[in-house]
Amino acid sequence: MTGVSRRRLLGTGALTAAGAVVAAASAPSAAASPASPAAPAAPQETADVVVVGAGLSGLTAARDLVAAGRSVVVLEARERPGGRVYGLPLGDGTTSEGGAEFIGPTQDRIAALARDMGVATFTTYNTGKNVYYRNGQRSLYATDGILGAVPPDWGVVDLEVALLKLGEMVKQVPVGRPWEAAKAEEWDSQTFHTWSRSNSLSSGARFLMDEFCSSTLSVRSRDVSLLYLLHYAAAAGNETTPGTIDRLINTKGGAQESRFVGGSQEVPVRLAQRLGDIIRYNAPVRSITAEDGGVTVVADGITVTAKRVVVAMSPAIAGKIDYSPGLPASRAQLMQRYPMGSIAKFVAVYDTPFWRADGLTGQAVADSGAIDATFDNSPPDGSRGILMGFINQTNIRKLDAASPDAVRAAGLDSLGKLFGDTARNPVRTAIQRWDNETWSGGGPVGIAPPGVLSDYGPALRAPCGPIHWAGTETSDYWTGYMDGAVRSGERVAKEVHAAL
Ligand SMILES: Cc1cc2nc3c(=O)[nH]c(=O)nc-3n(C[C@H](O)[C@H](O)[C@H](O)COP(=O)(O)OP(=O)(O)OC[C@H]3O[C@@H](n4cnc5c(N)ncnc54)[C@H](O)[C@@H]3O)c2cc1C
Known part of the structure; x- marks a missing residue:
């Protein structure tokens, strides 16, 4: 199926000009701390708001707060903006999307941001047949038939029945408030694995449901709450169009429909350029102290005092910061209970997108090998071929101790099985492992x-005194996606502005 991409199973405020943004940025504080003879004290600054994290959520929050006239300092741990949106260097001066890549219908807020930044989209290559590799057999299938993206496995009827049931359950989950679903207790007391085993008999259906989970969330079906998965699908829409599983998994008409010209990283990079020097890079925040009606935020090399702070990242990574006084237990323990998936992108570059001549989309799903889903990541003009493979959940952890050569060999072996021997001889390869990234986890x-x-x-989402939370995980619609990150930044900026 195509798309069983990572995302496909079986398949404000107006920006001000850069100059205005910089003018509204933080002002150096008059109250610098006394110099220590051993080590010079870190510079101290003041602002209305500190934003921690220059991913899409933090950048969007900063944009809207600045537009509302607030002074803002953004503290970013890495040397670059974008967080989980990253142009992976290919070693020849070009990049390929190493993190977030695709955008689809109803992802209105990332679409609006990209338009504002002058970043165009193009349609994901999706012409021809998909590859399905299961039980040692390689088969090809079209995605424009009655089954859509679902591969022609023996369990397909079984699977369709299960997906219909799931679809009905998705409709019963309130977007942004899954804990208020009438059956929240029942659905949150089981994993997706438990449910899929109780609601299917065939190994084909079970494999495809597991693959849906792996390619969408990069975890095994036994890792995740059924309620979470239902909400993820309910959130795959917007205020006028209800979310569906199909929209999560499809390329055409779904979350994988389009890509950004020049790569998705163009969106945060251009927004960061507009925000200018209010962003401080290489400034990992170590502690946040709430006192005297405000906050003191201590990062490597800089301390900022402010009225409010926005922590714009996943709960697990927010949990690495030291909070004083301690946070309410519900928030502190949430941050211990919201793990990240394990995911890597393996990229192989060829002189031409040779699989297109074979009538293939470049999309594949496999039950064995390092890579379980692939996409055609070639540039819009097809001037060279790029195959991207997801190495998900246990597959990437199995490679923990492998040498770079062994990882490359494992990736190419997968691509060779799926696309033929030509795939074993790329011009170059690259890999981006996210579970090794300190600031993503x-x-x-x-x-x-x-x-x-x-x-x-x-x-x-509930603020803890002057501490506010953003990040795609806090979004109602398109949680988990770039769109959710932008929505969360827009929501938190309104929240903070109203509180100031
Ligand atoms: C492999 C992969 C594929 C994906 N594919 C897609 C896709 O196709 N389409 C899609 O829409 N989404 C996709 N996503 C998801 C998307 O990337 C995220 O939803 C989105 O980028 C999250 O943005 P964010 O601002 O919420 O968090 P992040 O991007 O994680 O930003 C958090 C920022 O905070 C910084 N930070 C962390 N700790 C500190 C600290 N202590 N001090 C200072 N700074 C700190 C981090 O460095 C980072 O810059 C993908 C993600 C991955 C990893």
Whole structure:
């Protein structure tokens, strides 16, 4: 199926000009701390708001707060903006999307941001047949038939029945408040694995449901709450169009429909350029102290005092910061209970997109090998061929001790089985492992095991005094996606502005 991409199973305020933004940026504080003879004290600054994290959520929050006339300092741990959106260097001066890549219908807020930044989209290559590799057999299938993206496995009827049931359950989950679903307790007391085994008999259906989970969340179906997964699908829409599983998994008409010209990283990079020097890079925040009606935020090399702070990242990574006084238990424990998936992107570059001549989309799903889903990541003009393979969940952890050569060999072996021997001889390869990234801890998104949403869910967004929370995990629509990150930044900026 095509798309069983990572995302496909079986398949404000107006920006001000850069100059205005910089003018509204933080002002150096008059109250610098006394110099220590041993080590010079870190510079101290003041601002209305500190934003921690220059991913899409933090950048969007900063944009809207600045536009509302607030002074803002953004502290970013890495040397670059974008967080989970990253142009992976290919070693020849070009990049390929190493993190977030696709955009689809109803993802209105990332679409609006990209338009504002002058970043165009193009349609994901999707002409021809998909490859399905299962039980040692390679088969090809079209995605424009009655089954759509679903591969022609023996379990397909079984699967369709299960997906219909799931679809009905998705409709019963309130977007942004899954813990309020009438059956929240029942659905949050089991994993997706438990449910899929109780609601299917064939190994084909079970494999495809597991693959849906792997390619969408990069976790195994036994890792994630059924309620979380239902909400993920309910959130795959907007205020006028209800979310569906199909929209999560499809390329055409779904979350994988389009890509950004020049790569998705163009969006945060251009926004960061507009925000200018209010962003401080290489400034990992170590502690946040709430006192005297405000906050003191201590990062490497800089301390900022402010009225409010926005922590714009996944709950698990927010949990690495030291909070004083301690946070309410519901928030503190939520951050211990919202793990990231394990994901890597393996990229192989060829002189031409040779699979197109073979009538293939470049999309594949496999039950064995390092890579379980692939896409055609070639540039819009097809001037060279790029195959991208997701190495998900246990597959990437199995490579923990492997040498770079062994990882490359494992990736190419997968691509060779799926696309033929030509795929074994790329011009170059590259890999981006997210579970090794200190400031991401995995990807694509934080997930909730059973019990977490119903007991701790409201703490995802609830401010803790002057501390506010953003990040795609806090979004109502398109949580887990770039669109959710932008929505969360827009929501938190309104929240903070109103509180100031
Ligand atoms: C492999 C992969 C594929 C994906 N594919 C897609 C896709 O096709 N389409 C899609 O829409 N989405 C996709 N996503 C998801 C998307 O990337 C995220 O939803 C989105 O980028 C999250 O943005 P964010 O601002 O919420 O968090 P992040 O991007 O994680 O930003 C958080 C920022 O905070 C910084 N930070 C962390 N700790 C600190 C600290 N202590 N001090 C200072 N800074 C700190 C980090 O460095 C980072 O810059 C994918 C993600 C991955 C990893």
